[in-house]
Amino acid sequence: MTPRSATAKYSARPFFAGVKSALTSVFFLVLAGTYIGIGALAHDFGFPSWWLAVSTVLVWAAPAQVILISALGGGNALIEAAVAVSLSAIRLFPMVVALLPLLRGPSVRTRDLLLPTHFTSVSMWVESLRLLPAMPRERRVAFCNGIAVGYMGTATVFGFIGFYLAAGLPPLLAGTLLFLTPMSFLTSTVRNSRQLVDRLAFGLGLVIGPVLIVNHVGLDLMWTGIAGGTIAYGINRLRGATT
Amino acid sequence: MNAVLSGLWPYLLLVLVGFLPNEIWRVLGLVLARGLNEDSELVVWSRAVATAIIAGVIAKLIVFSSGALENIPLAVRIVAAACGFVAFLAIRRSVFAGVLAGEIVLLAGGYLFGP
Numbered sequence: 001m002t003p004r005s006a007t008a009k010y011s012a013r014p015f016f017a018g019v020k021s022a023l024t025s026v027f028f029l030v031l032a033g034t035y036i037g038i039g040a041l042a043h044d045f046g047f048p049s050w051w052l053a054v055s056t057v058l059v060w061a062a063p064a065q066v067i068l069i070s071a072l073g074g075g076n077a078l079i080e081a082a083v084a085v086s087l088s089a090i091r092l093f094p095m096v097v098a099l100l101p102l103l104r105g106p107s108v109r110t111r112d113l114l115l116p117t118h119f120t121s122v123s124m125w126v127e128s129l130r131l132l133p134a135m136p137r138e139r140r141v142a143f144c145n146g147i148a149v150g151y152m153g154t155a156t157v158f159g160f161i162g163f164y165l166a167a168g169l170p171p172l173l174a175g176t177l178l179f180l181t182p183m184s185f186l187t188s189t190v191r192n193s194r195q196l197v198d199r200l201a202f203g204l205g206l207v208i209g210p211v212l213i214v215n216h217v218g219l220d221l222m223w224t225g226i227a228g229g230t231i232a233y234g235i236n237r238l239r240g241a242t243t
Numbered sequence: 244m245n246a247v248l249s250g251l252w253p254y255l256l257l258v259l260v261g262f263l264p265n266e267i268w269r270v271l272g273l274v275l276a277r278g279l280n281e282d283s284e285l286v287v288w289s290r291a292v293a294t295a296i297i298a299g300v301i302a303k304l305i306v307f308s309s310g311a312l313e314n315i316p317l318a319v320r321i322v323a324a325a326c327g328f329v330a331f332l333a334i335r336r337s338v339f340a341g342v343l344a345g346e347i348v349l350l351a352g353g354y355l356f357g358p
Contacts, residue, residue: 030338044310051253058262063297068261070300072253074309078260086264088296090289096272117273118266166311172353174311179323179349180342182304186324187331187341189297201291205298210306221299228295233288 014139018146021131027123028154030188034062035155037180039162041066044178045073049163056156060121063088066181067221077219084221095125102128103144105137112141119148122192196239200232319352 022028035056042052047069059065064085071081096117103116124147131147132140166174193199205228212220304312305320312320327345334340 033339033342040311044312047253051257054254055257055261058257059265061265063293063300064261064265066304067296067300068257070304072256072260078256082260082264084296085261086267088293088300089265089268091268091293092265093268093272094286094290096269097275100273113273117269120269120272171311171314172350172357175315175353176346176350178304178308178310178312179320179346182301183324183327183342183345184338185297185301186328186345187336187338189294189301190328190331191336191338193294195287197287197291198294201294202298205295206302208295209299209302213303213307221296221303224299225292225296228298229288229292232291232295236287236291 011142014135014143015146015149018143018148019150020146021127021143022124022147022150023154025127027127027151030184031123031151031154032158033180034184034188035158036162036165036177037184038062038065038069039159039164040166040174040177041069041181042159043163043166045069047073049160052159052163053156056159057152059085060119060152060155061089061092062121062155063185066185071221076221080219080222083219084225087222087225092120095122096120099125099128099144102132103140105140107138108141116141116144116148119145119152121148121151122188123151124148195236197232197236200235201229204228204232314358315349315353316356319349319356323349323352 039049039052042049052065052069055065055068059068067084067088068081071084072078076084099116099120100113103113124144127147128144132144135143162177162180166177169177189202190199193202205224208228209220209224212223217223305324306317308315308320323345326348327341327343330344331337331341
């Protein structure tokens, strides 16, 4: 038996095990709610429903998608939208760096890592880091892809659901759908902020963002990030230096 | 809405403004996977910047709402977000509990004080 047929033999089962694990995890509900909200948001800003589906598959990062939709739909400068999306995506870099060592193995080629790299998102990353270590190396890539496909499918389907619900519901209920995005981001971001520096940055961003908008400062998202993030980082460094 | 949102232009924007600026970090992670760890200063700073941006977006969506959410008074939106956040902290840091509590307050407030 050649290594190739061994790979083929083992790739379907772990893949579907990954899909199943995705559909039965806590992130299923979180993703469903988040993407119902994003679907409503896309409808609100006048984007087509298929555009949202393509953005879910290509971008595959809820914060970046929300920034993209609200910045493009709100008429912000394109370059500002791109910078804000890119700044929000920096967190993907350390996540990929931390995930890939778990997937590498003697039978894993670099091109086998392309899909898991694109699939890396908070939900998939948390579940992969939790489940992969207990699994034989030759099954990990397929399992990881299965988790991500399960989550991506969930997000795409619920994006459509949110989009068409927002189109058909009375205003008050449509308003509650739009509220799903800020509410789920508010809680899930704080839950992921385990260190003081992240909590400081979060609190500062909540305050600085609206202050800049009220004062008509251009590129408000970019400056919110750079100012809030750098001040939080500085405070954290000073605290570390005194203790 | 506006002319930008018609035809294939939105898909080109999606690739240029959404996909590429986002994907670059994943690809960099694949290419430069060795050498940086989660605690390096650059990673800590960039995570703080990203967190502040997300917070700014959340505040923007709540304070400067658009569409159907705009019809619900600002005070109701802020109180609902605050109640949801307190519920999240109180009930084992559950995202589900926080979102549910926030939505219930928003719905009740919107019904009582809305147009």
